[in-house]
Amino acid sequence: MTLKDLYYITHIDNIPSILKSGILSHEEVEKRHIQYTPIYDKKIVKNRRNITAPNGKNLWSFANLYFQPRNPMLYRLICEKLVDEIVILALQKSEILNRDDIFISNGNAASSNSDILPATEGKETIYKMRKVLAKEWWTEESGGKRKIMAECLVQESISSDYIQTIYVANHAIVKKVKKILLTSNIPVIPEPKMFFQPSRKIKITPLLSVVDGDMFFSRMQTHTISVNCVGIMGKGLASRAKWQFPDVYVYYQYACRKKILQMGRPYLYKRESSLDYRLADEPSSLKNGNAETWFLLFPTKNHWREDADIQGIEKGLQWLKDNFKKENLKSLAIPALGCGLGRLNWRDVGPLLCKYLYDFDIPAMIYLPAEKKITDETLSKEFLLSRRD
Secondary structure, three states: OOOOEEEEEEEHHHHHHHHHHOEEOHHHHHHOOOOOOOOOOHHHHHHHHHOEOOOOOEHHHEEEEEOOOOOHHHHHHHHHOOHHHEEEEEEEHHHHHOOOOEEEEOOOOOOOOOOEEEHHHHHHHHHHOHHHHOOOOOOOOOOHHHHOOOEEEEEOEEOHHHEEEEEEOOHHHHHHHHHHHOOOOOOEEEOHHHHOOOOEEEEOOOOEEEEEOOHHHOOOOEEEEEEEOOOOOOOHHHHHHHHHOHHHHHHHHHHHHOOOOEOOEOEEEOOOOOHHHHHOOOHHHOOOOOOOOEEEEEEEEOOOOOOOOHHHHHHHHHHHHHHOOOOOOOOEEEEOOOOOOOOOOHHHHHHHHHHHHOOOOOOEEEEOOOOOOOOOHHHOHHHHOOOOO
C-alpha cells in the first residue's frame, strides 16, 4: 500500500458532521456540543489529556491523523465493532504537512516512548520511518507496534475540503456511504486489505471457505504454518512467523529437536495468549478479543532444500481429521500447503485440502498462495470437491 495520504479513522455515522464541520479535536467537539458516534475506548481517549505537545497544549486539543491506517488501533476497532461501521478518510498529505501549526509523533502519540516533534523535524523523522510505516505487520519487541501508529497532530480542526477519498471494507458499504454523501463527489473505494479483511472469500460449505488474504489477521483460533522437519524457518510463511511470533519458532525448534514433528505428524502449539492481544492497541482493555491463538506446525517436506511431499501432506491431513476434536480445535486457518516454495500445484492441493476439511464441524479457511495466480476454474466448488468421491 502506498502511503500517499494522511488518514482519519471514524464511524460511518460521523460522515455528515465531518463534511459540515470538518475533523475536530475532542476538545472542539465538546465546545461545539456536537453529537457523534465514538469508536475509541473512552479510557484510551481520556489518557491523551495528560500528554502535551511542545506548544503546551494536550493531545485532547488536536485532531489526529495516521500515516498508516492499517495499524493496531484499527485492528482493535475491528475486534470490537462491526467492520461495516468503520470508514477511513484519506486527506491530502502535502497540504496538511506544509502547515506550520502541526506536530508529528514518531509513534503512538499517547505512548511515553514516542516523541512529539515540530513540523520540520517530524517530517524528516517520518521520512526515515517510511519502511516501518509501509509494513503489513508489526511486533511489540521491535517497537513496530508503537511506531506504525505515528501521527500528524493538527490543532482544533481540519477542513473537510482536504478529504480526497473514503475507504471502506467492502462493496456493500460503498452503497451506504454514497447515500450519506448525497451530492458530494468524494470517491468511495472498497479496500478490504486495509481493514484486515480478505480480498475474496469463496464458500465451499457453510463452514469451509477458500480465502485470498492474510492468514495471521484471520482471527481464527488455530493458524497452520507449513514447515520442514529440520528446524529451519527460512522463507515464506514460516519466515514471517519466525519474526512476528518468536515463541512459535522456539517451540518449532523444540519439536524438531525431539523428533516430535515428523511427516504425517503435525505439532500443535497451544499458546496461552491470543494474537488479538498481541496485535491490538491497548490490549489490556480489549473486550472482544479471542481468548487464545494456537499454531499448527504442519510439515510439508523433510528438509528445507526438498520440494513438498504431497503424500506426506495427505498423511498430515488425515492426522488432523482424526485429532481436531480431541485437540479441541475451535476454528482453523490453513494455507495452500506446499504450493509456494514447495512447488506443488493448487490443482492438486486445493481439492486435497477440501477433501479432508469438508466434514469438519468447525469454521475452516483455506488461504490461497500469494505467489501464484489461481484460475477461476480451479476455485469453483465443483472442482474443489472433485476428490471427495
